[in-house]
Amino acid sequence: MSLVRINNLSKTFHTANGDVNALRNINLNIEEGDIFGIIGLSGAGKSTLVRCINFLEIPTDGTVYFEDKDLKELSHKELLRARQSMGMIFQGFNLLEQRTAIKNICFPLEIAGVSKADAEKRARELLEIVGLSDREKSYPSQLSGGQKQRVAIARALATNPKVLLCDEATSALDPNTTRSILALLKEINEKMGVTVIIITHEMSVIEQICNRVAVIDKSRIVEEGSVREIFANPQSDMARQLILPKGAIKSIDDFVTIRLVFDGLSSYQPVIANLVMECNVPVNIMYANTKDVNGTAAGEMIIQIPESSLDKVRGYLKRTGIKYKEEM
Ligand SMILES: Nc1ncnc2c1ncn2[C@@H]1O[C@H](COP(=O)(O)OP(=O)(O)O)[C@@H](O)[C@H]1O
Ligand SMILES: [Mg+2]
Known part of the structure; x- marks a missing residue:
């Protein structure tokens, strides 16, 4: 079943220096259970695309369907609920420095109105899943990059999302830590049935865990398909350059x-x-x-x-x- 469907999506930013066409006529279909990679060089439009998927950025043109619902047709309240079904993690982790690991994970639950006791119970389950049960009282400054990303993943999973959006989530990490975070994402995909969308500029990340990939070059998708096929036989100049x-x-x-x-x-x-x-x-x-x-x-x-x-x-x-x- 299609979880995220993007139809003829374009995004133009109007800036003091003129218009920036960040995305042009994007079409994508992400199925439930996919680990879907979106790869391209810096400035290609990847972050804008992922922000359009959860409507943090409103597309200039085109449609985003989440679970077959057109996001622009949703009321504000329905959109907030849809967003709770889309967890997100970033390159810079974006943890709250004044809060311990467990309190960071509780944060989205508090916003969703979950009681403190229930939130902490859920947060402990999540700490266990990401392998950090012994660090619940640590502050972000006391954690390594990989551990911080694990806390961020637990926080993103707190509201039981259907999809996890990962924007360069391993780009600040060394190769070994990258491998362990990717392995965790794969485990979450397999065991919890969470669809994963991976934004990256590194082919090795795509190769390691994605089943499908879209290659984005200068605001357009230039190639899309199974990772195996594209890796074996890249057609576009950009795919070839990346591989x-x-x-x-x-x-x-x-x-x-x-x-x-x-x-x-x-x-x-x-x-x-x-x-x-x-x-x-x-x-x-x-x-x-x-x-x-x-x-x-x-x-x-x-x-x-x-x-x-x-x-x-x-x-x-x-x-x-x-x-x-x-x-x-
Ligand atoms: N809020 C914004 N205002 C103006 N231009 C933006 C904004 N966000 C992104 N852009 C521009 O859109 C293009 C794509 O950016 P981005 O989606 O961040 O690319 P990537 O994540 O692939 O590096 C870039 O030219 C960038 O400068
Ligand atoms: Mg980016």
Whole structure:
């Protein structure tokens, strides 16, 4: 079932320096249970889009449907209720510094009129879910970045939202902490059935947890689909720019650059060694980012081979079922 549907949405900001078209003709459909990624460079319009989803920003044109209800048709009270179904977390955590972890989590419940005792009970359940039961009395200044984001996630979940909007939620965190926060979001998605929308400029975040992704470039969506498909075969310049490692592709005369995508092949298959032997071709590995996921190879490799052996190599890759793309 569609949870968030965006139809022909545009947003223009009128500023002293003229109009800024932050979003142009956006169409998106986010299904219940999705972990939906929205990726693009800084300034592309991502934050504006996520703020339009909960109507913190009113679209200039177009429609946002939440649970099939047109948000602009809702009364103020109905809109507040819809917003309670949309939790949000940010890059800077936005915790209240004067409140302890548990009091931060209680805050949206107090606003919703929940009694203090009930709010604290719920907050303790949430602290347990995010793995911070022992830190309920800590103030934000006493917590690490990852712990602060865990408190923010617990606070966002307090009102039992249907969807969690995450705007660059891991961008201030180191790679290990990022992984643990993404794993927590995935667990919340799976165990609590919360749909997750992830805004990021990092492909590694999308790759790690999203099932679908939309690529946004200069206010427009330029590509949308399953993460697997787009990662294996990006069509738009922006998707390719975000996926392909910078500097790995340098053209050399008489050599062809090929990007190999591993998804589903056994990790134990010596793909490159076999390629060298079977085709009798010198292979230059420019970049490799492959990992073993339960015995299956995942990731990508960029190689260069002499143009004269291209036909042989194509034949080998097709035979072995490795996805590949010839780069310019
Ligand atoms: N409140 C605002 N007033 C004027 N311009 C804005 C406002 N919010 C965002 N913009 C502009 O809209 C564009 C998209 O911004 P934003 O959605 O924050 O991008 P992103 O999150 O992808 O970095 C930028 O050019 C930005 O300067
Ligand atoms: Mg932003």
